Amino acid sequence: MELNLSFLFFVFFISLSFSPFLHSASVPSGLENGSYSNSHSRRLFVKSQPQKSADVAKGYMTNSELEAAIMAFGKRCSNISRIYSIGTSVNGVPLWVIEISDKPGQEEAEPAFKYIGNIHGDEPVGRELLMLLANWICDNYLKDPSATLVVESVHLHILPSMNPDGFSLKQRGNANNIDLNRDFPDQFFPMNDDAFGRQPETTAIMRWSREIHFTASASLHGGALVANYPWDGTQDKRRNYYACPDDDTFRFLASVYSRFHHNMSLSDEFQGGITNGASWYPIYGGMQDWNYIHAGSFELTLEISDNKWPPANELATLWNYNRRSMLNLVLSLVQTGVHGRIFSSDSGRPLPGFITVEGINYTVKTRRVFADYHRLLAPGGRYIVMATVPGYRSKTTHIWLEEAATTVDFILDPVVTPKGNLLQSACECNCGSLSRYGFVDFFQGGHFEVYAILIVALGFLCFLFQRRIKHNLSKQRQYGPKRPVAV
Ligand SMILES: *[C@@H]1O[C@H](CO)[C@@H](O)[C@H](O)[C@H]1NC(C)=O
Ligand SMILES: *[C@@H]1O[C@H](CO)[C@@H](O)[C@H](O)[C@H]1NC(C)=O
Ligand SMILES: *[C@@H]1O[C@H](CO)[C@@H](O)[C@H](O)[C@H]1NC(C)=O
Ligand SMILES: [Zn+2]
DSSP, X not given: OHHHHHHHHHHHHHHHHHHHHHHHHTOSSSOOSSOGGGOHXXXXXXXXXXXXXXXXXXXSOOHHHHHHHHHHHHHHTGGGEEEEEEEEOTTOOEEEEEEESSSTTSOOSSOEEEEEEOSSTTOOHHHHHHHHHHHHHHHHTTTSHHHXXXXXXXXXXXXXXXXXHHHHHTSSSOTTOOOGGGOSOOSSSOOSOOGGGSOHHHHHHHHHHHHHOOSEEEEEEOSEEEEEESOOOOTTSOOOOOOOTTHHHHHHHHHHHHHHSSSGGGOSSSGGGEEEHHHHOOOSSOHHHHHHHHSOOEEEXXXXXXXXXXXXXXXXXXXXXXXXXXHHHHHHHHHSSEEEEEEETTTOOBOOOEEEETTEEEEEEOOTTTOEEEEOOOSSEEEEEEEEOTTBOXXXXXXXXXXXXXXXXXXXXXXXXXXXXXXXXXXXXXXXXXXXXXXXXXXXXXXXXXXXXXXXXXXXXXHHHHHHHHHHHHHHHTSSSOOOOBO
């Protein structure tokens, strides 16, 4: 009897653990007509929801309509986009992402931006506006300069819905009724630190953010009209302005959004239409602070409509109110800040490393393949920028940042150890002057044969060595746009 019971449990668990695979195997293309939450294998986990009025969702895309719209976009705009999924929700809905770029899916020395909509299931305006944004860019590429600039100099990743289950349940949290914007690891309190306790939507975002290395990002919310920036929490849990190291940069980025919005900057409640998160109301486990601390991404939380779920006939107006802001926030990645790459002077290769700015306790990492960095900074300031790579001598440069972006490439010398590169030390010891003037002296002396052979050989090696460096440097540097400054 005991054995039979445990056998039954065994069968039960095996079927539970296989049911997600069975489910996804039956929906290979990801395009299906019905709602995913109807899947019987998932019913076990989802508590039944009270029937709510369907009116509120009228005119909004359902999850399967959104999926179809994403796939249709991918087909229509295949020359400048790619569709991929970063995981699935609790109920098994794929979290589809649209990447927009002239070289989607490829590594380039360009910054990446991500937009996330619908992290709160009952705030669906963002998911609609993000589809309108993607389609607008596709329609206006090579016609409108902003659309063209986004496609050609940024990799824009758009996740229209981070919480499709919450959307279909018309609730803030996901299918487990967890608020995803409280589910990230927190800097002040040891909450959400257990990787296995996290929601699948949160895990997907964290893995994705570590993989792509976004320069900046924003999530779209509803219920207010304001651009919110870090920190979101305070150490003492009190409501207070709590500035992060990049407070000036963030105030600038948030202002880009509010300034180009229809009337966000006219807010009575928030001066200039922007707010520090903690001075509004502190939250813990939010996505915004996590991005800045752990993913190197300057993230804003954008509240884009006072009404969380406005009638669908207002969506076109909301799109008009937000269009310029959404585009210009992405474009601030290439129109402001300091950008460039780090190279090694001995081989000319890209050198992944770190960029710091004096007076700002924050380190920006270069990206791996091209060692390009994109350091957002508030315009109109004097900055001292330093490039650091272990094993190389750091270099520092002063810049005056106007409204436009500045480009600075760093070419770093290796730290020469006593038993370092002999050939390089020989070349650095002025072998140019030796070969020019040295010969004369030696030829005038009697014992020149041995020296002459040695010097000619050394000179030839130096020549080969320096030619290789120049060749490598010019080969590497021709990838990016024209680089006016190198230090
Ligand atoms: C989805 O529905 C359409 C019409 O409503 C039908 O033509 C199509 O075959 C259906 N697709 C699947 C996968 O059930
Ligand atoms: C912005 O405009 C909308 C629509 O015209 C209006 O409802 C809202 O109150 C305005 N908000 C501010 C802060 O001016
Ligand atoms: C800089 O930030 C780190 C955390 O990222 C912190 O540990 C350190 O104390 C800060 N340093 C200063 C000088 O504020
Ligand atoms: Zn929200």
